[in-house]
Amino acid sequence: MSLEEFRTRYEAHVHKVAAGDTAGALADMVPEKLATVFEGVTVPRGAVTAVRVRDVRADGDTRIGEAVYTTADSVIGLRSIWENHDGVWLAAALENFPVEVGS
Numbered sequence: 001m002s003l004e005e006f007r008t009r010y011e012a013h014v015h016k017v018a019a020g021d022t023a024g025a026l027a028d029m030v031p032e033k034l035a036t037v038f039e040g041v042t043v044p045r046g047a048v049t050a051v052r053v054r055d056v057r058a059d060g061d062t063r064i065g066e067a068v069y070t071t072a073d074s075v076i077g078l079r080s081i082w083e084n085h086d087g088v089w090l091a092a093a094l095e096n097f098p099v100e101v102g103s
Contacts, residue, residue, distance in 0.1 A: 001089060003063070006082070007056045009089055010065035013080075018048040018069065029091045030083065041094045042076055044069040063089060068099050075099050 001009075009028075016024040029037060050070040054077070057064050063082040068075060077099040080091040 001084075003056065003058055006058075006063045006089055007053075007065075010056055010063070010080075010082070011053055013091070014051055014053055014065070014067045017044060017067075018051040020047070030085065033092055037092070037094055041078070042074075042096050043078060043094070044071055044076055046071060046073075062092075066097065075101060 013025060013028045016028070026034065048069050048071055052068045053065065054068055055064070055066040059081075061084070064079060065082065066077065066079045068077050070076075077097040079095045079097050081093040081095075082089045083092040
């Protein structure tokens with residue numbers, strides 16, 4: 001899958017998160033990692049009022065997507081690290097990154 005094809009997949013995932021489609025977003029993740037992937041990570045809960053994909057890039061055998069979610073209470077920078085599992089890119093790890101308000 002090219003980086004542009006991955007970008008399309010990642011953007012669809014981000015829009016699932018923003019729309020509150022929890023089942024759809026979880027289906028894009030490595031099933032074996034669901035029990036721990038959210039530990040220590042702030043993710044959007046409740047209504048997302050705005051979302052912006054900040055970056056999509058390749059890093060060796062992984063792909064990385066960064067999105068900024070705005071909710072009524074906060075602005076959340078969320079990075080996801082994706083792995084290829086039998087030809088399907090799935091999110092395997094999550095981490096937060098700082099976001100400057102207004103950027």
